[in-house]
Amino acid sequence: MAVLCLAEVVGGALVLDATSKAVTGSAQLGDVTLLVCGPAAAAEEAAKISGVSKVLLADDAAYANGLAENVAGLIAGLSEDFSHITAASTSIAKNILPRVAALLDVMILSDVIEVIDADTFKRPIYAGNALQTVKTSDAIKVITFRTATLELAAGGGSAAVEAASGTGDAGLSNHIGDAVVTSDRPELTSAGVVVSGGRGVGSEDDFALIAQLADKLGGAVGASRAAVDSGFAANDLQVGQTGKVVAPDLYVAVGISGAIQHLAGMKDSKVIVAINKDEEAPIFQVADFGLVADLFSAVPEMIEKL
Amino acid sequence: MKVLVPVKRVIDYNVKVKVSSDGSGVDLTNVKMSMNPFDEIAVEEAIRLKEAGIATEVVVVSIGEKKSTDALRSAMAMGADRAILITTDQGVTIEPLAVAKLLKAVIDEETPDLVIAGKQAIDNDMNATGQMLAALLGWGQATFASELKIEDGSAIVTREVDGGLQTISVKLPAIVTADLRLNEPRYASLPNIMKAKKKPLDEKTAADFAVDITPRHTIVTTEEPADRAAGIMVGSVDELIAKLKEGGLV
Known part of the structure; x- marks a missing residue:
């Protein structure tokens, strides 16, 4: 089993917490390749997460702001070597991964809280008032992990970084700006x-x-x-x-x-x-x-x- | 400009759901059903575009049992012009991928310039249909919208993202999915509820479309989440701080 996990990158910087927890979730399914859409520095940071066997770096302006059309095209193009495509359940991944799933003609599994086996997963429905275990028949499983209960993966890894490329700008959307609230408090x-x-x-x-x-x-x-x-x-x-x-x-x-x-x-x-x-x-x-x-x-x- | 809005009939958001005894899902018998709240926001936004002279027609579409007519009539009472109902067999789960495929078939016929959908249905919480539909159509998508403007053949959308807001533009035709703060949906007035009963509602069946809607997921089990045991009541701030110190929390 091989897992392609989308790293969380915001404003060109790796979000270590979400990415590391997504690696913990993904490692239960197989060998983890981490896809970093951002600058080389973010990929170097990602390579240190223990349990990552390879980092794919897509350093291209088309992928820099998490525009779903462009990043989904990139992931779909890389998908054939993988049994699972994963990410932390962030607003970036929730935007992109369902699009990836539809491009691959498979369903999505959102907000997974437990991996039962390679194709069986538990997830909350009805605002967490019920928990449902579902088994998927899809060849490629597309999953977002709810990170709240996942542990951080250890540091100290040294995965190899390879360049990845895809179809680039789909020409459907443009990034205009961000209004990010900055705070000295923890996230x-x-x-x-x-x-x-x-x-x-x-x-x-x-x-x-x-x-x-x-x-x-x-x-x-x-x-x-x-x-x-x-x-x-x-x-x-x-x-x-x-x-x-x-x-x-x-x-x-x-x-x-x-x-x-x-x-x-x-x-x-x-x-x-x-x-x-x-x-x-x-x-x-x-x-x-x-x-x-x-x-x-x-x-x-x-x-x-x- | 024609705007299409998909709507779903779901358990009313105020109802406390009960897991069915056989674990197949949640108990839907004698439970109040309503239009998915995010879809109501999407309908409201479409109607506002029409009132602003930007949209010319608002078409609402629902996929589900015959009773989904209720959700469509509610949308037309709010101000949508006409409705399309695609009926499915009772008890059959139509997953977001299948919904997206059926909606694509409708959109190929209706050719709207903009689709506004709710960001997620509050039953399965999958948060996927809009994104999947955009992929199948090859259109741009602007999800989790808290503000929408139409300018020069594009939608300028402010999106609610982790840590703040992001603004993007997507070329029309496009899919926008509505987040909670996009607007506050109106209540339908009684005269408008009466008028909505006479608005056109076109009924089709899922079988009319050459689309494979077989579910990809099999439900293994559905369970109640583990109850959190109630703890203890403390009598004062001092006692609270002592308890937290005992637990090494402060």
Whole structure:
């Protein structure tokens, strides 16, 4: 079995966390070849991930911004030597891999959480309210892995880097620009600690309290969909079925009631702390430690005492 | 400009699903069904393009059981002009690849300039149909759209990506898939619901198209996720911090 895994490259830099976890998922299926669409430096970085047997480097402007038409064409062209085509379930891969699958006349397996065997996989459906195991009859399996529960692959590898080329620019789309939010905090999906605020936080100004607690704990800031829809927090902070899926060591839910759609995004966290003034809030049913309290007194007290 | 919007009838997003006892899927008996919420956003965007004088006609298409008519009537009550229903046999799973193949056959006949689809259906959460359809048509795709503008034969689309937003342009005809923040869909008024009953609905069957829709996936089992045991309630911030310290978490 040979696996072609698409490395996560953003703005010309390898995203090590997502790529390394995708390698861990892929290594269960066979020998891993990592495809890097970016500059040589990103490929060198990728070659150090343990468990990668070869790195294919496609250093071409056509592939630089993750435009699906171009990258899908490249992957489809490389596919014949592989039994599986994989990637981490990022917005880049979710855009590209279904297109690859259709070009190869096969189905896609999105958000796989467990590999049962070479053609049987477990994945969540209905926002994680059910888990389904499916067996595919397709010759080439196209898979995105949900990385929240995958371990990082070790470093110290030294895979060979080879150049790869494909059909280049399909002439269908152009990249205009990115508005990427930069932050000194850890990245939400890979942070060890996440502090999230919900509708109970009440305003955008008060959301600073969530950020202060996150900074105190060295964690990332998250938000419920209710908080995002109310304009308290930016949409890329949303944790839940329609946002990011996280599984940190410690998840602190502040003023979050615990709607099904939010739980789908954080219930794999190792330890969950809930602070809510409503003792009936469903979040307490999944919390390891629950505190019924007004967040405007409890959170400042925590910040002071930690 | 003609806009085509595929819509799917799914379990209403407010319903807590139950896994069926034989593990074949989830229990759909006596459960409230609605139009997939992302498809509602797609329909709304198409109607807004028509109201802005950019689109001339909005055609909605659904593939599924006869009851999918409900989703099509809802879309027409919102403002879509006409509908096409492709019926499939009851209980047959039509996977995203098969949906994309059937939609391609419809699009070959209808020749729309733009297809707006929901980014994913909230039942199988596969997030694939739009991308697959774009591949089969050889069209450009702009997925997870939070803003759409039509300029000089292209769609300028702001996309929700990890870490922020990306703006791309795709040449028309193209596929755009709607994310949550593209718009807030309107509620259909009663007069419009009545009017929608008289709008044209063309019914076909999957067998009318020379398309292989055999599923590629076999469902081995469907299960409930493991329940997370409720933990303990603490009485104060001090007690909480003590517990976290005990666990080596702070």
